[in-house]
Amino acid sequence: MKNIPDAPFMTEMIRTTTNMYNHGWDERNGGNISMLLDEEEVRRYLTFPAIVRTIPTGFSAPELSGRIFLVTGTGKYFKNVQYDPKKNLGIVRLANDGAEAEVLWGFSDGGRFTSEFPAHMMSHAARLKADPENRVVMHCHPANLLAMTYVHDLDERAFTRTLWQMCTECIAVFPDGVNVLPWMLCGTKEIGEATAKKMETARLCVWAQHGVYGAGRDLDETFGLIETAEKAAEIWMKIAHLPIRNTITDAQLRLLEAHFGVHARDGYLDA
Ligand SMILES: [Zn+2]
Numbered sequence: 001m002k003n004i005p006d007a008p009f010m011t012e013m014i015r016t017t018t019n020m021y022n023h024g025w026d027e028r029n030g031g032n033i034s035m036l037l038d039e040e041e042v043r044r045y046l047t048f049p050a051i052v053r054t055i056p057t058g059f060s061a062p063e064l065s066g067r068i069f070l071v072t073g074t075g076k077y078f079k080n081v082q083y084d085p086k087k088n089l090g091i092v093r094l095a096n097d098g099a100e101a102e103v104l105w106g107f108s109d110g111g112r113f114t115s116e117f118p119a120h121m122m123s124h125a126a127r128l129k130a131d132p133e134n135r136v137v138m139h140c141h142p143a144n145l146l147a148m149t150y151v152h153d154l155d156e157r158a159f160t161r162t163l164w165q166m167c168t169e170c171i172a173v174f175p176d177g178v179n180v181l182p183w184m185l186c187g188t189k190e191i192g193e194a195t196a197k198k199m200e201t202a203r204l205c206v207w208a209q210h211g212v213y214g215a216g217r218d219l220d221e222t223f224g225l226i227e228t229a230e231k232a233a234e235i236w237m238k239i240a241h242l243p244i245r246n247t248i249t250d251a252q253l254r255l256l257e258a259h260f261g262v263h264a265r266d267g268y269l270d271a
Pocket residue numbers: 030031139140141186210211
């Protein structure tokens with residue numbers, strides 16, 4: 001039996017939470033990550049069944065029953081994950097049609113998974129339908145994307161087009177665009193359901209006046225997705241109040257679409 005802190009998924013999670021904190025995306029206990037794990041890989045590090053305790057989830061997700069996730073803990077600081085992964089992270093298996101989460105490892109101070117667990121699990125279910133290879137759901141508070149939601153139209157097409165126009169490679173990184181959820185109370189089943197609905201059509205969903213959700217096949221891809229959108233938002237926040245003399249036209253976005261072999265979201269380009 002190998003030592004669980006040595007597992008590649010654990011190393012990657014620790015590096016990612018540290019990096020996100022260093023980017024200023026996860027102040028205090030802000031942000032949360034969940035990553036679907038391969039059961040065979042987990043078995044190399046944990047003896048099954050090794051249920052430490054069971055926590056009710058407050059929702060139903062039959063399609064995820066039996067699936068295992070590495071999740072950040074509620075109230076925990078990303079900056080501290082590297083110093084005490086066993087306290088700040090947990091490995092849980094969904095049981096009883098998703099109504100319960102069995103803690104297999106971690107949350108060692110008696111803690112539990114992120115308060116945004118419903119939004120994470122429902123988003124996993126939605127993304128797995130769109131892409132069976134999806135593994136990661138990530139939430140954080142990048143300043144420029146957040147700032148944009150105070151001053152930019154929240155229409156998803158308009159929001160996406162603005163970001164595509166801010167950096168040449170944006171359309172290649174998120175051709176499916178950015179969905180936007182108007183302000184809602186966080187930590188609830190309702191925002192979970194609304195986020196999952198948005199995740200059916202895009203891997204990025206901005207929570208107005210709050211932050212962003214991203215989804216992807218691994219931690220790097222998901223981090224990179226948010227990083228790229230946040231960079232574009234930063235450019236926009238730097239220039240939006242200045243007279244705009246140049247931009248990336250729709251014809252040029254079409255050229256990029258063809259060059260990178262991606263499919264821009266239907267109806268989002270005029271030309
Ligand atoms: Zn948040």
